[in-house]
Amino acid sequence: MTMKSKGVPFGDKPIRIAMLGMIDGNAHPYSWSAIINGYNPEAMEVGVGEKYRGIVDYLGAEPFDEIGVEGATVTHIWTDEPEEAPKISAASLVPNVVENPEDVIGEVDLVVISVDDGEDHVRRVRPFIEAGIAVFIDKPLATNVADLQQFIDWQKEGHFIMSSSGLRYSPPAVALREELASLGELRWISSTSAKTWERYGIHALEAIYPLVGPGLKSVRLESQPGSDIGYILHESGVQLTLPIIYDMVGSFGLVDACGTAGHRRINVAAPYRAFRGQLVAVLDALRAGESKYPFSETIELMAAIIAGIRSRSEKGRLVPVSEIMGELKL
Numbered sequence: 001m002t003m004k005s006k007g008v009p010f011g012d013k014p015i016r017i018a019m020l021g022m023i024d025g026n027a028h029p030y031s032w033s034a035i036i037n038g039y040n041p042e043a044m045e046v047g048v049g050e051k052y053r054g055i056v057d058y059l060g061a062e063p064f065d066e067i068g069v070e071g072a073t074v075t076h077i078w079t080d081e082p083e084e085a086p087k088i089s090a091a092s093l094v095p096n097v098v099e100n101p102e103d104v105i106g107e108v109d110l111v112v113i114s115v116d117d118g119e120d121h122v123r124r125v126r127p128f129i130e131a132g133i134a135v136f137i138d139k140p141l142a143t144n145v146a147d148l149q150q151f152i153d154w155q156k157e158g159h160f161i162m163s164s165s166g167l168r169y170s171p172p173a174v175a176l177r178e179e180l181a182s183l184g185e186l187r188w189i190s191s192t193s194a195k196t197w198e199r200y201g202i203h204a205l206e207a208i209y210p211l212v213g214p215g216l217k218s219v220r221l222e223s224q225p226g227s228d229i230g231y232i233l234h235e236s237g238v239q240l241t242l243p244i245i246y247d248m249v250g251s252f253g254l255v256d257a258c259g260t261a262g263h264r265r266i267n268v269a270a271p272y273r274a275f276r277g278q279l280v281a282v283l284d285a286l287r288a289g290e291s292k293y294p295f296s297e298t299i300e301l302m303a304a305i306i307a308g309i310r311s312r313s314e315k316g317r318l319v320p321v322s323e324i325m326g327e328l329k330l
Contacts, residue, residue, distance in 0.1 A: 009289030010109065018076040018104035019094065021115040021124060022084055025195070027052040028114040028138060028275075029084075033074040033092035034059055035276050038067050040091055047087035058272045069276070072283050076104045080115075105131045110286060112136045116199050118143035118305075122150050125161075134160035136282045140202040141302050143309060145327050148302050152328060155295050162282050162291055163298055167207035167253065169277030170268040176257060177210055184261025186211065190241040191268075194249045197221065197228040197312070201305050204242040205232070207268045208255055212238050214300055219307035220318040230308050299328070 017036065019029045030048055033039075039059060048055050059067065077094040078101050079085040085097045098104055101124070104111065111128045113121060118140040128135050141163035142148040155161050167173060180186075189211060193204040209216075215235035222229045230242035245251075253269030268274070285291040303324040311319045 010287045012071065012287070013109075015072040015110055015283060015286060016076075016108040017072060017074045017110045017112060018078070018098075018101075018108040019074050019088075019112050019114050020078045020101045020104070021113055022079040022081070022088075023115045023117055025199075026114070026116050026138070027055060028116075029077060029079060029088050030091055031055045031059070031271070032112065032114060032275060032279060033077065033088060033094050035067065035272070035279060036069045036072055036074050037093040039093060043087070043090040044092070047091040054271070062272055069280060069283065074112075076108055078104070102127050105133065108133065110134045110136065110282070112138075114138055116140070118147070118198060122147045125151075129154050129159050129161075132159070134286055135162075137161065137163040139163055139165045139206070140198070140305055141298060143198050143302075143305060145306060145324065148299065148306065149328055152299060152330065160286065161295070162285060164278060164281075165203045165206035166271070166274035166278040167203050167268050168210065169281060170207065170253075170270045170274040171277075172266040172270060173207050173210070173255070173268045173274075174277075176255070176264055176266055179264070180211060180257075182262055183257060183259030183264065186236070186238045186257065186259045188239045188241070188256075188258045190243070190254075190256045192248065192251050192254045193242070193244045194252045195244070195246060197230065197244050197305070197308055201228070201230060201242060201244055201308060202301060203253075204230070204244060205240075205304060206301060207253070208240065208257070209297070209301060211257060212236060212240070214297060216300055216304045216321045218318050218320050219304050219311055220316055221308045221311040222316055223312045228308070228312060232304060299330070300325070303328070 022029045076096045077085050078098045116138045189208050191204040191208045193200040212234045217233045217235045220231045226246045228244045232240040257264050307319040
């Protein structure tokens with residue numbers, strides 16, 4: 001399943017981007033816009049405050065004059081809370097603040113839906129799909145079968161749709177993939193995350209998915225207040241354990257990969273490099289007219305997240321990923 005889109009490939013043309021949406025717990029409009037545009041350090045300090053202080057820290061750790069992505073500009077910003085958009089505009093050098101998301105239609109080449117509420121993505125994306133604008137959607141793409149089906153239908157019609165976790169592009173995760181052969185045959189992988197299965201399970205899963213590739217077989221969620229522990233079996237026999245502990249922020253992004261000849265432990269929480277790699281991959285895909293990884297992988301990843309939600313709602317039933325895939329029209 002390819003990623004062809006109406007109006008692409010873009011080639012070397014400058015790409016104008018709209019950053020749309022911001023909800024509690026997710027300040028991507030600040031950081032993603034800054035990674036592309038550059039930023040004003042003083043305005044960033046004021047804008048993010050203490051709540052999102054980590055953004056200041058990881059931006060500040062990079063050489064200031066090296067921040068920015070050539071050939072692309074975030075030109076428009078809209079946020080759910082109107083008072084936030086002018087602060088992002090000042091901090092991340094976004095020239096246009098709009099009153100309504102639809103105001104960017106006809107003004108941009110790419111819309112970024114910068115919220116991680118998978119239950120609300122179809123509503124947010126629909127106007128731009130109907131207008132024929134390419135979209136990149138923060139993870140997770142969808143957390144129910146009906147919404148995932150809608151994205152599949154749109155993609156099959158030729159619309160450019162991408163969604164991913166930045167941890168797929170984290171330099172330690174990429175390095176682990178390159179040295180995987182030294183571990184022998186993989187047997188078990190774990191990947192930790194904070195927050196919730198719905199919002200952050202995809203981070204834990206997509207960080208390690210390229211190690212095993214397509215073939216997720218079943219998902220079982222063992223849940224209690226404050227945590228969801230995901231147990232996933234791959235068709236190769238490799239077992240994946242995903243501890244999603246809501247308040248375990250300090251242990252986010254730890255990956256253990258164990259094989260017959262050795263093991264590796266890495267921390268994939270490298271926000272700036274992961275996000276930059278993610279955004280550049282989207283822009284490269286838009287320029288080329290297709291992504292380096294197929295949309296079918298996104299579908300399988302979302303089917304696994306949905307299987308986990310179903311498992312939890314049914315008291316930990318082991319849910320075959322094929323059960324979810326069988327409810328989709330591919």
